[in-house]
Amino acid sequence: xxxxxxxxxxxxxxxxxxxxxxxxxxxxxxxxxxxxxxxxxxxxxxxxxxxxxxxxxxxxxxxxxxxxxxxxxxxxxxxxxxxxxxxxxxxxxxxxxxxxxxxxxxxxxxxxxxxxxxxxxxxxxxxxxxxxxxxxxxxxxxxxxxxxxxxxxxxxxxxxxxxxxxxxxxxxxxxxxxxxxxxxxxxxxxxxxxxxxxxxxxxxxxxxxxxxxxxxxxxxxxxxxxxxxxxxxxxxxxxxxxxxxxxxxxxxxxxxxxxxxxxxxxxxxxxxxxxxxxxxxxxxxxxxxxxxxxxxxxxxxxxxxxxxxxxxxxxxxxxxxxxxxxxxxxxxxxxxxxxxxxxxxxxxxxxxxxxxxxxxxxxxxxxxxxxxxxxxxxxxxxxxxxxxxxxxxxxxxxxxxxxxxxxxxxxxxxxxxxxxxxxxxxxxxxxxxxxxxxxxxxxxxxxxxxxxxxxxxxxxxxxxxxxxxxxxxxxxxxxxxxxxxx
Amino acid sequence: xxxxxxxxxxxxxxxxxxxxxxxxxxxxxxxxxxxxxxxxxxxxxxxxxxxxxxxxxxxxxxxxxxxxxxxxxxxxxxxxxxxxxxxxxxxxxxxxxxxxxxxxxxxxxxxxxxxxxxxxxxxxxxxxxxxxxxxxxxxxxxxxxxxxxxxxxxxxxxxxxxxxxxxxxxxxxxxxxxxxxxxxxxxxxxxxxxxxxxxxxxxxxxxxxxxxxxxxxxxxxxxxxxxxxxxxxxxxxxxxxxxxxxxxxxxxxxxxxxxxxxxxxxxxxxxxxxxxxxxxxxxxxxxxxxxxxxxxxxxxxxxxxxxxxxxxxxxxxxxxxx
Numbered sequence: 001x002x003x004x005x006x007x008x009x010x011x012x013x014x015x016x017x018x019x020x021x022x023x024x025x026x027x028x029x030x031x032x033x034x035x036x037x038x039x040x041x042x043x044x045x046x047x048x049x050x051x052x053x054x055x056x057x058x059x060x061x062x063x064x065x066x067x068x069x070x071x072x073x074x075x076x077x078x079x080x081x082x083x084x085x086x087x088x089x090x091x092x093x094x095x096x097x098x099x100x101x102x103x104x105x106x107x108x109x110x111x112x113x114x115x116x117x118x119x120x121x122x123x124x125x126x127x128x129x130x131x132x133x134x135x136x137x138x139x140x141x142x143x144x145x146x147x148x149x150x151x152x153x154x155x156x157x158x159x160x161x162x163x164x165x166x167x168x169x170x171x172x173x174x175x176x177x178x179x180x181x182x183x184x185x186x187x188x189x190x191x192x193x194x195x196x197x198x199x200x201x202x203x204x205x206x207x208x209x210x211x212x213x214x215x216x217x218x219x220x221x222x223x224x225x226x227x228x229x230x231x232x233x234x235x236x237x238x239x240x241x242x243x244x245x246x247x248x249x250x251x252x253x254x255x256x257x258x259x260x261x262x263x264x265x266x267x268x269x270x271x272x273x274x275x276x277x278x279x280x281x282x283x284x285x286x287x288x289x290x291x292x293x294x295x296x297x298x299x300x301x302x303x304x305x306x307x308x309x310x311x312x313x314x315x316x317x318x319x320x321x322x323x324x325x326x327x328x329x330x331x332x333x334x335x336x337x338x339x340x341x342x343x344x345x346x347x348x349x350x351x352x353x354x355x356x357x358x359x360x361x362x363x364x365x366x367x368x369x370x371x372x373x374x375x376x377x378x379x380x381x382x383x384x385x386x387x388x389x390x391x392x393x394x395x396x397x398x399x400x401x402x403x404x405x406x407x408x409x410x411x412x413x414x415x416x417x418x419x420x421x422x423x424x425x426x427x428x429x430x431x432x433x434x435x436x437x438x439x440x441x442x443x444x445x446x447x448x449x450x451x452x453x454x455x456x457x458x459x460x461x462x463x464x465x466x467x468x469x470x471x472x473x474x475x476x477x478x479x480x481x482x483x484x485x486x
Numbered sequence: 487x488x489x490x491x492x493x494x495x496x497x498x499x500x501x502x503x504x505x506x507x508x509x510x511x512x513x514x515x516x517x518x519x520x521x522x523x524x525x526x527x528x529x530x531x532x533x534x535x536x537x538x539x540x541x542x543x544x545x546x547x548x549x550x551x552x553x554x555x556x557x558x559x560x561x562x563x564x565x566x567x568x569x570x571x572x573x574x575x576x577x578x579x580x581x582x583x584x585x586x587x588x589x590x591x592x593x594x595x596x597x598x599x600x601x602x603x604x605x606x607x608x609x610x611x612x613x614x615x616x617x618x619x620x621x622x623x624x625x626x627x628x629x630x631x632x633x634x635x636x637x638x639x640x641x642x643x644x645x646x647x648x649x650x651x652x653x654x655x656x657x658x659x660x661x662x663x664x665x666x667x668x669x670x671x672x673x674x675x676x677x678x679x680x681x682x683x684x685x686x687x688x689x690x691x692x693x694x695x696x697x698x699x700x701x702x703x704x705x706x707x708x709x710x711x712x713x714x715x716x717x718x719x720x721x722x723x724x725x726x727x728x729x730x731x732x733x734x735x736x737x738x739x740x741x742x743x744x745x746x747x748x749x750x751x752x753x754x755x756x757x758x759x760x761x762x763x764x765x766x767x768x769x770x771x772x773x774x775x776x777x778x779x780x781x782x783x784x785x786x787x788x789x790x791x792x793x794x795x796x797x798x799x800x801x802x803x804x805x806x807x808x
Contacts, residue, residue, distance in 0.1 A: 097558070157772040160560055181775065184558040271755040272773070316664035317645045319756045451774055458757065465756015466669035 100380030285362030603688030624686035636750030
């Protein structure tokens with residue numbers, strides 16, 4: 001009966017959708033619409049995912065027993081400034097979650113004929129995904145890779161619905177928080193055996209190998225995070241000098257920029273997971289994280305954001321903007337500061353804006369961001385688990401892949417042996433991100449941290465839109481924390 | 487039954503039927519039975535379809551609504567919680583706030599769409615070239631996919647969009663209004679867009695109903711000295727009442743389950759200020775993965791839709807009888 005019920009789940013979901021009337025193609029694919037209007041937060045295939053989306057709770061590692069702390073040991077760690085001493089605390093073992101065993105590794109013939117299916121919010125038409133696939137098919141020429149684009153916001157729900165009826169893909173490539181969520185539903189396979197046979201595994205820091213109760217559930221080939229881009233011309237005219245580093249200094253800089261006749265700041269504050277990644281760093285700067293949020297800290301951060309809106313430094317339109325929308329608006333040349341990720345650097349460099357990059361606002365505990373990037377997971381029902389793993393082994397984790405992905409997509413490779421490469425720090429803008437990456441901090445791996453991150457975003461969205469005040473937002477955040485840590 | 491003449495009613499029926507050249511009562515009954523079987527056979531495919539794609543999923547939905555179903559349980563056993571989910575959503579201030587704004591949104595849309603639709607229908611009644619062009623444009627608006635409409639209006643209503651530009655230029659406002667991002671006006675802005683998309687349909691339906699009114703009746707009214715207002719309120723509206731009623735229910739149900747426009751324009755935000763009950767159900771299911779709670783919300787929404795449908799059927803039958 002349970003099986004029958006499971007098989008009917010998709011249909012039940014359809015009723016739920018029918019009642020909601022959501023017979024809509026995801027706006028991610030259809031609302032790229034008017035420039036600057038924001039569109040949906042997961043718009044334009046690929047980039048937001050790697051950006052707004054993935055730097056989001058992606059790293060919220062959720063119940064994934066992430067290596068906690070900074071991923072300073074990535075190639076970015078060449079700066080040697082990783083702040084690893086602030087690893088968040090959380091439960092080490094997550095009861096009730098386990099990864100499904102996969103077929104044992106075997107010696108596969110290079111002539112094997114098979115098909116590997118992958119679902120991702122990364123568009124298969126982009127050059128770097130094409131290169132990723134080609135690196136694999138160069139090794140296995142008779143294997144077909146079916147790479148299906150699924151919008152960021154729909155990836156988990158589609159996987160859940162498909163799993164009930166059968167037909168789930170072999171692998172998923174996306175934000176690692178998806179692994180945590182899918183693992184709760186029992187859909188993720190244990191890649192430990194494949195990983196342990198991977199000769200280059202020692203080149204990857206623990207922070208990009210996502211383990212659930214000690215078993216490998218996802219691996220990232222690159223990392224990214226958010227930073228602040230500033231318009232050099234505007235801040236010079238406004239007299240912002242030196243560049244701000246704390247919330248108060250940013251607020252003061254915003255005022256100068258507004259007084260000079262420009263919009264001060266752009267960020268994304270949508271009602272989805274991406275917003276939290278842009279606000280949590282302010283808490284990290286105060287030395288607070290999930291489990292340690294205080295009323296004082298929340299009032300400081302939310303009060304600052306509220307003042308930015310009320311004083312006209314940040315447009316309420318941000319409630320409909322993704323990070324990429326914020327950057328796109330910045331590229332119009334009328335905004336002083338904006339959130340942006342390294343994946344936006346190529347577009348920024350093509351724009352006419354003379355820009356620089358600095359870390360997000362910090363505080364007494366330093367300037368930190370939360371890690372992002374995509375990882376791959378082999379799913380438990382995979383028919384070709386080893387080939388699925390090897391697709392990413394060759395396509396994503398190799399040295400050549402690291403360089404390609406950096407050059408084609410602006411993502412910072414995670415391999416340690418690429419850390420000293422001149423091409424990695426040749427671009428001064430990317431070099432700034434490399435420094436920022438070295439100071440990333442993760443969220444503590446509470447079960448439910450992913451859902452909490454989404455609700456955190458909702459709190460900020462309501463604050464920016466005026467539905468909540470700093471005081472009510474603070475109450476909600478503390479209530480959320482109480483539920484999370486209960 | 488035996489008649490006074492001692493002839494059974496059945497025989498009498500048969501005699502009458504034979505006299506009319508038709509089959510006797512027994513034959514008629516046989517025909518009726520045959521017709522009934524045929525009708526049933528024709529209904530089976532539709533019934534099977536509805537059973538598979540509506541009734542059974544609804545059963546699953548109800549089962550889910552009385553269970554604690556999160557992402558960890560979705561593929562396993564669903565722990566029974568009775569009416570716990572319903573109790574939880576009814577005591578949730580967010581749900582209550584969203585329920586109230588859903589009523590306000592839907593009520594406002596129904597009233598304004600009907601009134602504006604009637605006005606538009608009156609204006610479009612005359613067979614002029616201008617009206618023909620107008621109607622063509624209205625049909626164009628009506629057939630536009632909601633995702634495109636939502637994106638378009640999101641652009642138009644942004645702080646640097648056309649509306650704000652014009653209002654600033656006219657000195658109506660001093661600062662741009664974030665129509666879709668300001669808690670105070672976002673719901674009204676969404677309602678306005680929903681009205682914009684729904685008005686053409688309402689106007690065209692009402693105009694079609696008006697064209698069914700015999701011109702002689704309207705002429706008679708004019709001859710009797712009735713003003714345009716009196717003709718509209720005393721003759722036209724009463725005569726198109728069935729169409730108005732049907733339209734009202736369609737608008738009401740359509741507004742209640744609107745999802746795409748909200749999703750594209752505001753994602754229910756800021757906060758939950760533009761969310762409706764069905765949208766909140768979607769968010770609970772597919773963003774928060776709280777399937778049990780979402781199912782309970784959907785059941786509540788389903789009950790509301792059923793009540794509306796019941797009222798519609800009752801009113802329609804009442805109209806038919808009258």
